[in-house]
Amino acid sequence: MLLSRKPLSLLLIILGYLACGVAHEVSAEVVVIVNSAQQQEELSGETLLRLFAMKKKFWSDGTPVTVFTLPNNNDTYKEFTNLYLKMQPHQLNRLWHRLVFSGTGVKPEVVDSMQAMLEKVAATPGAVGYVDRLQVDLNNPSVYPVAAHE
Amino acid sequence: MNKRQLSSFSLLLMLCLLLANVARAGAQYGGYFSQGLVYSPDNPFYDNSTGTSLDYRELGLTGGWQVNTDLRFAGQFLSRKVGDLDDGSPQIDFLLMDYSFLSLDDVSAGIRVGRVKTPYGIYNRTRDVPHARPGVFVPQSVYFETFRDALLSADGGNLYLNLRCCWGDLGIDLIAGTAHIDNNVVEYQAYQQNINGRFEEVDISGFKIAYSPAVLSNLNIGFSLLDVSTELDNAARISTAELQAGVSDLLDNPQNFVHYITATRIEPMLKLFSLQYNWRNWVFTSEYLEVAIKMSDLEVLYFPLEAVSANLQGYYAQTEWMPSDKLSLYARYEHLVYDTGDRDGEAFAVQTGGNPVTQYNEAVTVGARWYFNPDFSLTGEWSWNQGAAFINGPDNIDYQALQEDWDFLVLQLSYHF
Numbered sequence: 001m002l003l004s005r006k007p008l009s010l011l012l013i014i015l016g017y018l019a020c021g022v023a024h025e026v027s028a029e030v031v032v033i034v035n036s037a038q039q040q041e042e043l044s045g046e047t048l049l050r051l052f053a054m055k056k057k058f059w060s061d062g063t064p065v066t067v068f069t070l071p072n073n074n075d076t077y078k079e080f081t082n083l084y085l086k087m088q089p090h091q092l093n094r095l096w097h098r099l100v101f102s103g104t105g106v107k108p109e110v111v112d113s114m115q116a117m118l119e120k121v122a123a124t125p126g127a128v129g130y131v132d133r134l135q136v137d138l139n140n141p142s143v144y145p146v147a148a149h150e
Numbered sequence: 151m152n153k154r155q156l157s158s159f160s161l162l163l164m165l166c167l168l169l170a171n172v173a174r175a176g177a178q179y180g181g182y183f184s185q186g187l188v189y190s191p192d193n194p195f196y197d198n199s200t201g202t203s204l205d206y207r208e209l210g211l212t213g214g215w216q217v218n219t220d221l222r223f224a225g226q227f228l229s230r231k232v233g234d235l236d237d238g239s240p241q242i243d244f245l246l247m248d249y250s251f252l253s254l255d256d257v258s259a260g261i262r263v264g265r266v267k268t269p270y271g272i273y274n275r276t277r278d279v280p281h282a283r284p285g286v287f288v289p290q291s292v293y294f295e296t297f298r299d300a301l302l303s304a305d306g307g308n309l310y311l312n313l314r315c316c317w318g319d320l321g322i323d324l325i326a327g328t329a330h331i332d333n334n335v336v337e338y339q340a341y342q343q344n345i346n347g348r349f350e351e352v353d354i355s356g357f358k359i360a361y362s363p364a365v366l367s368n369l370n371i372g373f374s375l376l377d378v379s380t381e382l383d384n385a386a387r388i389s390t391a392e393l394q395a396g397v398s399d400l401l402d403n404p405q406n407f408v409h410y411i412t413a414t415r416i417e418p419m420l421k422l423f424s425l426q427y428n429w430r431n432w433v434f435t436s437e438y439l440e441v442a443i444k445m446s447d448l449e450v451l452y453f454p455l456e457a458v459s460a461n462l463q464g465y466y467a468q469t470e471w472m473p474s475d476k477l478s479l480y481a482r483y484e485h486l487v488y489d490t491g492d493r494d495g496e497a498f499a500v501q502t503g504g505n506p507v508t509q510y511n512e513a514v515t516v517g518a519r520w521y522f523n524p525d526f527s528l529t530g531e532w533s534w535n536q537g538a539a540f541i542n543g544p545d546n547i548d549y550q551a552l553q554e555d556w557d558f559l560v561l562q563l564s565y566h567f
Binding site: 082 | 180219224225246255279281430474475527
């Protein structure tokens with residue numbers, strides 16, 4: 001009897017795991033946002049990587065890029081790096097450390113919360129950041145959710 | 151005002167500027183701390199005893215001030231306690247002014263002046279920052295822990311150019327400057343004993359080219375060239391009586407020539423080829439180094455001798471896998487030979503009386519890093535070694551007693567902010 005139940009329990013565990021996975025997937029909807037002055041931009045995965053690796057310093061109209069990020073223990077930050085940049089958060093941190101601790105560059109400005117991210121991007125020409133659209137109201141005329149390719 | 155005083159003065163000036171502006175808009179600060187535990191049962195590692203040591207810690211504090219889109223100041227204090235090689239006294243790691251004179255979307259160029267980090271290979275500029283690489287140490291086969299003072303940074307300038315076009319990304323760095331060595335590792339590296347005089351100042355010039363093809367932007371190909379030169383300062387002044395005694399000593403014991411060196415210049419030319427490929431959560435890295443070392447202007451008891459040359463070869467291959475946001479696993483194979491014409495060190499032993507096993511090193515290292523918090527990590531690595539070239543440098547170990555086969559374990563706790 002116990003033996004016959006074993007596959008069933010195993011199946012339930014797997015289903016439970018998958019359900020958690022699915023639930024995890026839909027619990028966040030991370031979008032890349034830019035200051036509305038840059039709304040003509042469509043961002044490829046490569047451009048997004050260059051922006052967050054601090055390599056792309058100017059937009060095509062000459063506006064300087066300002067990158068904002070959430071603290072590195074924030075779940076949305078992890079979602080963003082995995083989904084859009086295809087890397088682990090500590091991989092991206094490593095790129096920033098290489099710039100800062102060698103004196104060759106700067107890291108993005110860290111904002112405390114999603115709301116602060118929205119306000120900073122709205123207020124800064126040339127700004128780029130990311131938010132979970134399920135957690136903030138994106139109806140801000142100064143912020144543009146950009147079509148970024150994952 | 152001599153060259154050293156002038157560079158100290160300009161560094162101080164820049165430091166004042168930086169400190170005066172840390173609270174202003176556009177300022178950034180950061181830092182890191184690490185504490186290591188080294189277990190080396192076979193050979194002494196950075197000090198003169200085998201066994202367990204906690205004498206490996208680093209503290210770095212960084213500040214930067216972006217004045218406007220073109221002008222930036224940045225600096226870093228560093229304190230390192232590394233066995234008997236470094237005593238932990240604070241040093242200026244870098245302190246520079248970065249002026250970007252060309253800033254377009256696809257082309258940028260600028261100059262950094264002050265104490266600038268030497269562009270060399272993939273890891274040199276952040277060789278002391280634990281979170282900037284896998285592993286506790288940068289690969290010794292091409293980055294030479296004992297020569298870090300000479301390779302790390304230089305008082306001078308660094309011109310840079312970054313280009314992006316249809317065929318990919320190209321980055322070029324030029325450097326020229328003077329580095330300072332605070333210990334006598336060069337003497338111990340070359341002769342395994344203290345000689346009269348010191349190698350203190352190192353003139354460095356060179357460039358680094360990095361290229362990522364457009365069709366494979368995750369691939370980075372690099373080439374670094376460094377032309378290095380250092381000469382023996384304050385060499386022995388030998389009286390006529392000492393000269394006569396020296397000559398008769400040399401007739402009986404030619405190996406003692408190192409005690410009678412009255413002048414020499416060491417000129418290594420480093421050529422480093424670098425490859426790094428990122429594929430999802432994997433990073434594959436390999437670098438290959440060739441150094442043409444020339445010892446010129448050599449005088450023993452004021453008698454000029456012919457220049458001596460040797461070719462050093464070092465390389466490593468490394469794989470890192472980051473299966474989750476908390477874990478990184480890595481493995482590395484590396485090999486270093488000081489003189490490709492003397493791979494087993496036997497000729498070195500005959501000429502200098504030194505231990506032949508110090509002339510080569512082959513190593514396999516495996517390790518894991520656990521990011522138990524995004525800012526903290528714990529790294530553990532085990533290294534199997536054959537040959538003791540990675541130990542060269544400290545002035546208080548018994549080189550003759552160094553073993554060919556040796557292992558070591560390192561644990562390192564690191565924190566950054």
